[in-house]
Amino acid sequence: MSAAGTASGQVNLTRIDDSTASIELTGGWSHGAAVRPVEQVLAELDASKSLRRVSLKAHELASWDSRLPAYLLKIIDHCRTRRIDVDSSGLPEGVQELLKLARAVPERAGARRTEQKKSILGRIGKTVLRGLKDAKGLMAFIGETMLAFMALVRGKARFRTVDMFLCIQDAGPAALPIVTLISLLVGLILAFVGAVQLAMFGAQIYIADLVGLGTVREMGALMTAVIMSGRTGAAYAAQLGTMNVNSEIDALRTMGISPMEFLVLPRMLALILMMPLLCLYADLMGILGGMMVTVSAFDVSLVQYFNETRKAVDLTDLGIGLFKGLAFAALIATAGCMRGMQCGRSASAVGDAATTAVVNSLVYIVVADSVITLICNRLGI
């Protein structure tokens, strides 16, 4: 990038006789200088089949940097594959030294990766295999989690209670503001959506049933789960993934401490303990949101709304809602911790782990919700 580098570099290939030629380089060979593409020179070399010997010369260089040896290396490599002798004694000493250095360690056989073309079938096969491996990883992780829980039940799990309380703090109280906001607004939306229809029949009072049942059985748990998978599930994956990158998980293993017990268990426990409580809170907030709309806009008194909600929602509904919360918590914690533990060892792998953790837990949540709802419907509860 020096000022002299703007002078352009010339390459001249001259035939001396039938089997020998010389390549002479002159001018500026720094970054920014205009230079004939090396492919043209190689093509010129290829044009004469009888060539056996090439001498490289560069006596009048205005300036040069890495560009020159990189250029020459390309020519030399090409000549070598074509079995042409190269005489580089006409090059400046520094360039010769660099070329020698670059060839000091020969390329390791088999190190270079050649790109393979993949057929459609091959790609489908790869995807299926990856899916199988994923499923196997999930099974293994669930198994290990079970073992860790068994150890906990027998009182032999090794983890720090402080860690667990920190996790509880993070997964519980710290999530209250966002849960408040979302649940309140969801209750509000439910009330509005229902009110438009119900008001046509003068049945505004049933907004309370709609909001109460909808929130307690469904939306409270679902919305809390969505919030927590984005908040806590992703955080778990990123934390454990980063620990993996820093070899902290290896360090635990070599100390004889199971990372499943030490890292995964407190996180899972914290989320499983906190989620039902958060759901309960979200239910309350949802009902409050519905009440705000109905009482202020649809001519229903506070007491009426309260009594109607009490009539509509019974303990079974609440039980189902809280059970869903519990199940979702287990799924979110599993997805987050599993992706974190399986994380690769690079910055982008941590990002991938967090992303897949959230995507997976959302899928798990929706599927589990459908299954639970179906079962409840069949059982008539």
Place this chain on the structure above:
Amino acid sequence: MKTPHITVSNLTMAYGDFVLQRDLNFTIDHGDIFIIMGGSGCGKSTLLRHLIGLQRPAKGDVFYDRQDFWHASDEERVRLMRRIGVMYQSGALFSSLTLAENIALPLGEFTDMGSREIADIVSYKLALVGLAGFEDYYPSEISGGMQKRAGLARAMALDPEILFFDEPSAGLDPVSAKLLDDLIVSLRDTLGATIVVVTHELASIFAIGTNSVFLDPETKTMRATGSPKKLLAESNDAKIIQFLTRGENHVDNPA
């Protein structure tokens, strides 16, 4: 003839109120292999951070040739920083990029070369550090020593005038460390670059160092500057002799 390339004058390094080193004065000449040495925690790496523009001095100046590094405008400093290359302790390669992409990054950003020519230069740089053929590997797929050498290839991408090394031989086996030392010397000889090395490996210090500064954590300043061999032969500072002989010799009977 030797001319100063980097001049450090009255430099004081501090983290907040905590002074790490004060009143550092030394010069690094063109073509030097300059060693920053001293015991653990004396501020070697921090001094390096001051030299490469990552940390502003609490007091004092760093001059590149005649230009004041820390009092230059931001654009000017960025221009100066482009003339230096740094090899970090752990390689600091971008883990989501292949080796080729790592080295091509500065080339693509700061030169107007085409992608083919960049690829040629990348291959050449990798060959220089003995990693020919490893273009498409990710940093996590190669060994620690290879990562360091790839980091060196990236540091050299823009043909810097000054190369900085942070603990180049840390974590390497003696043979690899020796090879890296040889590589540093031959790069200095062929590229004509100035080299600054932070290390406490005695073997490296004596094998490659042509000039040095010795930092002391207790008095919080430099104890000496000069060629390591000369320091060992001529210094009568007990601390320096102790450091350079791994504490095996006293001042009274130098090796």
